[in-house]
Amino acid sequence: MNSLDILQTAPFNLSTKSAQEIMHQIANMSLADKVGQLFFLLHFDKTVHGDMFDICKKYKPGGLMFRPTNEDVTKALVTFAEKEMAIRPFFSANVESGANALIADETGYGSPMLLSAIDDNQLVAQAVSDMASVSASAGANMTFSPVVDLQINPDNPITQTRSFGDQVDQVIRMSEQFVKGFLQHHILPVIKHFPGDGVDNRDHHLLPSINSLSFPEWLATYGKVYKTLIDQGAPCIMAGHILLPDYERTQFPDIADHEIKPATLSSHLLQGLLRRQLGFNGLIITDASTMGGFNSFYPRKQAVVETIKAGCDMLLFTTDLAEDYQCVYQAAETGEISARRLNEALVRILGTKAMISSKQSAVLQTNKQDANALKAAVFDKGITLVKNEIAFKKLEVEKHKKILLLDLHNGHSVSQQVIKRLSEAGFQVTKPESDDVAFGFEAMMGSRQAMMKKYDLILYTLNYQVKSNQTTNRVSFGQPMGQFLPLFLKEIPTIMVSFGNPYHLADAPRVPVYINAYSDQEGVISATLDKLLGKSEFKGVSPVDAFCGRFDTRCY
Numbered sequence: 001m002n003s004l005d006i007l008q009t010a011p012f013n014l015s016t017k018s019a020q021e022i023m024h025q026i027a028n029m030s031l032a033d034k035v036g037q038l039f040f041l042l043h044f045d046k047t048v049h050g051d052m053f054d055i056c057k058k059y060k061p062g063g064l065m066f067r068p069t070n071e072d073v074t075k076a077l078v079t080f081a082e083k084e085m086a087i088r089p090f091f092s093a094n095v096e097s098g099a100n101a102l103i104a105d106e107t108g109y110g111s112p113m114l115l116s117a118i119d120d121n122q123l124v125a126q127a128v129s130d131m132a133s134v135s136a137s138a139g140a141n142m143t144f145s146p147v148v149d150l151q152i153n154p155d156n157p158i159t160q161t162r163s164f165g166d167q168v169d170q171v172i173r174m175s176e177q178f179v180k181g182f183l184q185h186h187i188l189p190v191i192k193h194f195p196g197d198g199v200d201n202r203d204h205h206l207l208p209s210i211n212s213l214s215f216p217e218w219l220a221t222y223g224k225v226y227k228t229l230i231d232q233g234a235p236c237i238m239a240g241h242i243l244l245p246d247y248e249r250t251q252f253p254d255i256a257d258h259e260i261k262p263a264t265l266s267s268h269l270l271q272g273l274l275r276r277q278l279g280f281n282g283l284i285i286t287d288a289s290t291m292g293g294f295n296s297f298y299p300r301k302q303a304v305v306e307t308i309k310a311g312c313d314m315l316l317f318t319t320d321l322a323e324d325y326q327c328v329y330q331a332a333e334t335g336e337i338s339a340r341r342l343n344e345a346l347v348r349i350l351g352t353k354a355m356i357s358s359k360q361s362a363v364l365q366t367n368k369q370d371a372n373a374l375k376a377a378v379f380d381k382g383i384t385l386v387k388n389e390i391a392f393k394k395l396e397v398e399k400h401k402k403i404l405l406l407d408l409h410n411g412h413s414v415s416q417q418v419i420k421r422l423s424e425a426g427f428q429v430t431k432p433e434s435d436d437v438a439f440g441f442e443a444m445m446g447s448r449q450a451m452m453k454k455y456d457l458i459l460y461t462l463n464y465q466v467k468s469n470q471t472t473n474r475v476s477f478g479q480p481m482g483q484f485l486p487l488f489l490k491e492i493p494t495i496m497v498s499f500g501n502p503y504h505l506a507d508a509p510r511v512p513v514y515i516n517a518y519s520d521q522e523g524v525i526s527a528t529l530d531k532l533l534g535k536s537e538f539k540g541v542s543p544v545d546a547f548c549g550r551f552d553t554r555c556y
Contacts (some may be wrong), residue, residue: 165543241293394534
């Protein structure tokens with residue numbers, strides 16, 4: 001496909017005049033400026049390499065990705081780029097469930113899985129419109145979302161609540177709302193992480209993970225998701241550090257195990273599967289090139305070149321910017337990255353920018369009052385009562401006055417908000433710490449009758465959030481003796497609430513009452529307590545098999 005064909009077909013659909021202008025622009029760019037467009041940098045106010053404004057002037061990067069920051073920061077860089085840079089960068093963030101991923105003082109909509117659990121297309125569309133309008137007002141023109149991975153393996157430590165669920169049609173339905181909603185606000189959605197996370201039990205931040213589905217299974221699941229969104233005009237895809245071995249072995253029967261590479265380094269997956277078989281003509285961006293999954297196959301100086309050669313159009317993040325830039329520049333100068341391949345990447349980068357450059361009109365932003373009402377509606381409708389084997393209706397002071405609160409987490413406790421609310425409602429809450437040896441002995445080896453007199457109800461608040469670079473997201477019931485184990489299920493009413501990982505029934509299969517809230521956002525915690533106190537009914541529909549495919553998790 002030549003440059004003109006690329007630009008005049010989906011998802012670009014540019015006029016002949018616009019396409020020719022882009023080709024003329026590329027022809028007049030210096031090699032240094034061309035190479036700069038391949039780089040998508042992580043924004044820092046200051047780095048070891050200097051001030052971000054100076055970096056933008058020197059390297060002319062094709063994109064900048066923001067972590068949560070102040071709106072003044074984003075707008076200052078947008079203004080700077082308009083005045084000082086001939087080609088405006090992509091300005092992006094991980095707006096997966098809210099503009100809080102871009103602007104630090106914003107609040108989000110909990111998580112993608114919480115949005116999916118409300119099972120309401122119209123409400124999801126309104127939520128996406130709000131997060132898109134806030135992001136656009138702050139200067140964003142791209143988002144690294146939606147996450148279109150299928151949450152197939154309960155032990156996957158990184159996908160979980162970032163996914164819309166484990167059902168193909170549900171993931172498609174939710175993803176469509178995100179793609180359409182962001183495009184309506186002139187923000188380019190980047191669907192991720194091709195060829196699909198959620199099957200392995202490992203995190204590709206740490207190592208190259210594997211989508212181990214057979215190729216026919218992949219086509220019916222992940223392939224269906226990608227093909228549907230591609231056909232609907234999704235403009236950008238993020239390539240993950242994820243292998244798809246069965247596809248490679250199907251296409252190349254003699255391929256050796258060590259030759260099978262992740263999408264970010266595999267021309268088989270990018271050029272063969274994604275471009276030719278699935279028909280994707282848009283922009284391909286790597287996942288973060290600082291991750292272990294990317295840096296396991298080649299020396300760094302070779303990896304940053306191989307990813308462009310394989311078919312990635314832009315490199316997300318750098319280790320040492322000067323080193324990475326020089327490696328790519330030299331490869332382009334010597335022809336290791338061919339002029340044709342470099343030109344193809346630039347055509348797609350500039351073509352994608354042209355899709356939004358003429359659409360910078362002001363967007364209407366949802367007012368704060370309406371946005372807060374939207375968030376409250378999402379929280380109320382998404383929180384899910386997964387299991388209720390004791391016909392629990394609500395917490396009552398007359399029946400449950402003395403509550404034992406067992407609070408377990410991987411970094412953030414929700415207990416302060418829970419204790420305050422329950423205490424205000426008239427309950428007496430006791431919360432032992434995980435290293436409370438006296439409680440440990442009492443729970444493990446003390447009198448059962450004494451425990452039954454001391455507590456009317458046991459409430460677990462679990463907050464195990466997905467995080468980069470963790471090997472597992474399973475609950476830990478305390479050391480050295482597992483003192484927080486569900487030991488009194490048949491003697492004291494027990495309720496377990498998860499504000500993160502939706503699969504804790506795997507580690508506490510016979511807990512009688514289990515609730516998934518999917519987020520530890522303050523508003524979600526408040527809405528969950530409303531439901532525990534009987535002020536609101538549970539309305540969520542679980543987007544995943546929270547019983548983990550096990551029979552015992554359904555037992556009591």
